[in-house]
Amino acid sequence: GSLPGWEEVDRLVVEAHRDALETHEGEVATYIPRLASVDPELFGVSVAEVDGAVHTAGDAHATFSIQSISKAFVYALVCEELGHDTVRERIGVNNTGLAFNSVMAIELNDGHPMNPMVNAGAIATTALVPARSTDERWERIQRGLSAFAGRRLELDGEVYTSEADTNQRNRAIGILLQAYGRIDADPLAAVDVYTRQCSLLVSATDLAVMGATLADGGVNPVTGERVVAASVARDTLAVLASTGLYERSGEWLFEIGLPGKSGVAGGIVTVSPGKGGIGVFSPRLDRVGNSVRGQRATRFLSRSLGLDVFASD
Numbered sequence: 410g411s412l413p414g415w416e417e418v419d420r421l422v423v424e425a426h427r428d429a430l431e432t433h434e435g436e437v438a439t440y441i442p443r444l445a446s447v448d449p450e451l452f453g454v455s456v457a458e459v460d461g462a463v464h465t466a467g468d469a470h471a472t473f474s475i476q477s478i479s480k481a482f483v484y485a486l487v488c489e490e491l492g493h494d495t496v497r498e499r500i501g502v503n504n505t506g507l508a509f510n511s512v513m514a515i516e517l518n519d520g521h522p523m524n525p526m527v528n529a530g531a532i533a534t535t536a537l538v539p540a541r542s543t544d545e546r547w548e549r550i551q552r553g554l555s556a557f558a559g560r561r562l563e564l565d566g567e568v569y570t571s572e573a574d575t576n577q578r579n580r581a582i583g584i585l586l587q588a589y590g591r592i593d594a595d596p597l598a599a600v601d602v603y604t605r606q607c608s609l610l611v612s613a614t615d616l617a618v619m620g621a622t623l624a625d626g627g628v629n630p631v632t633g634e635r636v637v638a639a640s641v642a643r644d645t646l647a648v649l650a651s652t653g654l655y656e657r658s659g660e661w662l663f664e665i666g667l668p669g670k671s672g673v674a675g676g677i678v679t680v681s682p683g684k685g686g687i688g689v690f691s692p693r694l695d696r697v698g699n700s701v702r703g704q705r706a707t708r709f710l711s712r713s714l715g716l717d718v719f720a721s722d
């Protein structure tokens with residue numbers, strides 16, 4: 410089936426937003442100092458359909474740093490360049506069951522980054538973006554993520570500086586990957602590009618369009634541009650299904666039944682293959698780093714729009 414009619418989707422997006430406003434649970438991320446000063450009440454919900462229709466509620470145009478959600482889209486760009494088998498072998502597709510910044514996940518697996526949605530795998534993935542220089546690598550990522558969003562995404566310089574000044578752990582992960590021979594590029598330069606990609610500013614509506622591009626087989630439904638091949642969009646969604654919400658990826662799939670990816674600034678993108686993308690933004694996070702209101706609004710929409718891929722009715 411497809412989505413309900415335009416007015417019904419519009420109404421449900423407003424209702425999902427109103428319903429999730431009831432919770433005030435969770436805490437804003439503070440380990441990146443700049444993230445601590447965000448207004449915790451900002452809350453936006455957006456749905457983009459594969460025909461290009463966009464529905465919004467609340468602060469759907471407020472911008473925030475994309476953080477870990479960038480991992481999904483950089484992964485897609487690298488799959489497009491290097492292909493399914495190479496990326497599978499170099500990065501992996503298995504859940505670690507550990508925190509996104511875990512060093513143990515690397516140590517326990519002979520230096521293998523395990524999957525592209527944890528920091529180790531994401532830094533290794535960024536290092537695989539073909540480029541002659543660090544600047545070129547960054548430009549390709551910025552251009553690629555912008556193509557997913559259908560508009561030029563800009564860096565939040567304050568978030569970038571704040572994370573770059575405090576990311577000793579990610580730098581350690583980069584160097585550990587190098588020690589295991591899992592990264593060929595300069596590891597600190599790769600971590601720097603990774604930190605930049607995490608600092609790109611998006612809105613809930615941008616995330617919805619980025620998700621709808623994956624839902625639409627790699628074609629941005631608003632601009633009509635093909636960003637990646639349909640097989641790459643498919644592979645990206647398969648990875649997200651088991652790894653997109655950190656240690657809560659199983660609970661997410663159980664409750665929502667769709668591939669998604671969260672970030673510590675409070676964004677979540679969710680994809681309903683063939684139908685559309687959901688973008689949400691609310692800064693208060695659960696213990697593992699997923700937006701509390703974002704999860705609730707997405708669950709509401711998955712159920713009311715009939716999107717759960719495991720449901721037969």
Ligand code: GLN
Pocket residue numbers: 476477478509510528572579604607671672673674698
């Ligand atoms: N830039 C953040 C980091 O590396 C992203 C983490 C996240 O969103 N989970 O810590």
